[in-house]
Amino acid sequence: MENILFIAIDDGMSGVVSPLAADNDVDLAGQDINDFSFAFIPPLGAYKNSVRHDSFAKKPKLNPAKWSKIYSYSSKGKKIGKKFIYDFTSHSKISSLMKPLAECHLYGIIDTGYVKPDRVAEMTRALLAGGIDLIQLRAKKESKEEILVMAQAIAPICREGGVTFILNDYPELVIEADADGAHVGQDDLSVAEARLLAGPSAIIGKSTHSLDQAIVAASEAPDYIGFGPLFATPTKPDYAPIGTETIREVHSLLTLPIFCIGGIKLSNLPEVLAAGAGRVVIVSDLLQAIDPAQQTAECKALLTR
Numbered sequence: 001m002e003n004i005l006f007i008a009i010d011d012g013m014s015g016v017v018s019p020l021a022a023d024n025d026v027d028l029a030g031q032d033i034n035d036f037s038f039a040f041i042p043p044l045g046a047y048k049n050s051v052r053h054d055s056f057a058k059k060p061k062l063n064p065a066k067w068s069k070i071y072s073y074s075s076k077g078k079k080i081g082k083k084f085i086y087d088f089t090s091h092s093k094i095s096s097l098m099k100p101l102a103e104c105h106l107y108g109i110i111d112t113g114y115v116k117p118d119r120v121a122e123m124t125r126a127l128l129a130g131g132i133d134l135i136q137l138r139a140k141k142e143s144k145e146e147i148l149v150m151a152q153a154i155a156p157i158c159r160e161g162g163v164t165f166i167l168n169d170y171p172e173l174v175i176e177a178d179a180d181g182a183h184v185g186q187d188d189l190s191v192a193e194a195r196l197l198a199g200p201s202a203i204i205g206k207s208t209h210s211l212d213q214a215i216v217a218a219s220e221a222p223d224y225i226g227f228g229p230l231f232a233t234p235t236k237p238d239y240a241p242i243g244t245e246t247i248r249e250v251h252s253l254l255t256l257p258i259f260c261i262g263g264i265k266l267s268n269l270p271e272v273l274a275a276g277a278g279r280v281v282i283v284s285d286l287l288q289a290i291d292p293a294q295q296t297a298e299c300k301a302l303l304t305r
Helices: 117-130 144-161 171-177 191-198 211-218 247-253 269-274 292-304
Strands: 004-008 017-021 067-073 079-086 106-111 134-138 164-168 181-184 203-208 224-227 258-260 280-282
Touching: 106 117, 106 292, 117 134, 117 144, 117 292, 134 144, 144 164, 144 171, 164 171, 164 203, 171 181, 171 191, 181 191, 191 203, 203 211, 211 224, 211 247, 247 258, 258 280, 269 280, 269 292, 280 292
Parallel strands: 106 134, 106 280, 134 164, 164 181, 181 203, 203 224, 224 258
Antiparallel strands: 004 017, 067 079
């Protein structure tokens, strides 16, 4: 049923949907969502203008072949109107060439506080050459439009290299940017809200800054969490360092991938690993290195030896 499209009825959160064959409008209304292999139930209006629209003319940035005109039905089987909806069933986020998160150890963040927007593609290639496992774009001062342009430059490089690409803060841009997921902070959307915007197969990560926050975040079922900052870092000046003392404990309590973050460098990476970490995020030490590819390779070697 790979060509079946799904549209939610009523508030979009019930277990009953109106799936229709995209090519012939065959009504399969009333089937339970669990009967199908491919399904996504977005709340009505969840995508605003970024994904769902009233006309094809407003959707030039998404693949037109993935849109279909379909009909939604009320619970009594009455046709209540036609809508355009994006076919998420053929928009797989995770390439078979990409490593599972469980096999990822080194997470690099391309932060525009260190890398000029016109150099993000160049830096991406350098980190990939060094063996980076994941890439995140973090742009705190740029507009959403500027972030989208940068993301669309990074995404094909990561795709070609088999490296997962994550957007910081903007799950609603994941599909349009062809990214693999989004990362949200403590004061941002919930994991569930981010997943609704980014798509059902998107990777969603969550920042945590204490053991208690990590435990609470895990209950939201993110794909991974960030844990830190371990050390003082200019990228998180408002957060007090939590140190390395709770690294081993958080790993003993949680089973999801945990990426330690905050002030981690090649020089203190052995200390972090000795404290119990198995995955780390490194930012400035890679981005400001004379040879980012070599610096990445040396960090990766310590993580995988």
